[in-house]
Amino acid sequence: MTFKSFRATVWIAFATVTLGIALTQQADACSRILWNDNDLVVVVSRTMDWPESTEPVLTVFPRGIQRHGGMLGHEEIIKENPHKWTSKYGSLVTTIYGIGTADGFNEKGLAAHMLFLNAADFGSRDPSKPGIHAGLWAQYLLDNAATVTEALALMDNVQLIMAEARGTKTTVHLAIEDASGDSAIIEYVNGKPLIHHGREFKVMTNDPTYDEQLILLKNQDFSKPSSTMPLPGNVNPRDRFQRASYFLAMLPPEPKSEREAVSGVLAIARNVSVPFGAPYKGFGIYNTEYRTVVDLTNKRYFFELTTSPNVIWAELEKFNLKPGAPVMVLNPDNISLSGEVSGKFKKASKPLF
Secondary structure, eight states: OOHHHHHHHHHHHHHHHHHHHHHHOOOBOOEEEEEOSSSSOOEEEEEEEOSSOOOOEEEEEOTTOEEETTEETTEEOOOSSBOEEEOSSOEEEEEETTTEEEEEEETTSOEEEEEEOTTOOOOSOOTTSOEEEGGGHHHHHHHHOSSHHHHHHHGGGOEEEOOEETTEEOOEEEEEEOTTOOEEEEEEETTEEEEEESTTOOEEOSSSOHHHHHHHHHTSOOSSOOTTOOOOOSSSHHHHHHHHHHHHHHSOSSOSSHHHHHHHHHHHHHHTOOOTTOTTGGGTBOOEEEEEEEETTTTEEEEEETTSSOOEEEEGGGSOOSTTOOOEEEOOOOTTOOEEOGGGOEEOSSOOO
16 A cells, blocks of 8 residues: 555545544534622623524513414424413523524523533424424523523423424523522433532533533542643533633622623633634534623623624613513624613514514
């Protein structure tokens, strides 16, 4: 065998392995950081990491919105016993591709964050249970629950159904928290729900499953933090989980203001973000598209598009949330937007899920 043919053989083998990894691990994206152990505010931040624009739109839904859990855009993907409901609470969310909610919170102070999980498996369809496609999972809870405990109870009587958008299945897990600081991580593995409920569950990234992430975290000794302590520094979900957990524990016991609290969790979100050009696309790890912060105490929503130099925010209490009020939207991909933008929202020109 010549050196040229040997090199070609090695390259083909490498490409085959890389392709196999890419197919089995399509996307490892996003991080969530909750700061719920100070006496001033409950704040939570997340990153959205994705290979393309998710077409994020900041959206305010009033109460009284009628939902169809089987509709994916204009297509009815659950024809047998889809769950239908009318929203009890208004919410401020970031939509994804105009077909579901990736992130947001409601007027009662419940927040939800949908992150990717390759291991997600909602099980076989059981038509005896009303079905909701996974893209509407977060919105379903925000529409109907005021607390984490209420949200978990709502999951008992419905079944999540896998959907597909832009060639990617909704293999996701969900982090939720409320204004009291309560928290839960919900995953479906092998068709069964795995729930971690408690204030101590503050950080979430992606694969492996949450049980395994907690075991890996225990293997780290962060008991003597210093400027020379080596930290997991890669952008894979394991390293991001451990690095976010370390820096979250380093935040000052009492922030001086809401501004400092928001800046604290946003700084960690930036620390675990994936920069442009990171050489991991073939392995399903993608750059950060945007970051959000929810202040559940003061009902404010902060949004930072990675390609914009400005942080913007909106206050849910400034919107009309009465039944019959219009759905309000704002495209954050506008470099002129800065600071408080509640007055920049416009009426939605078309119906949204």
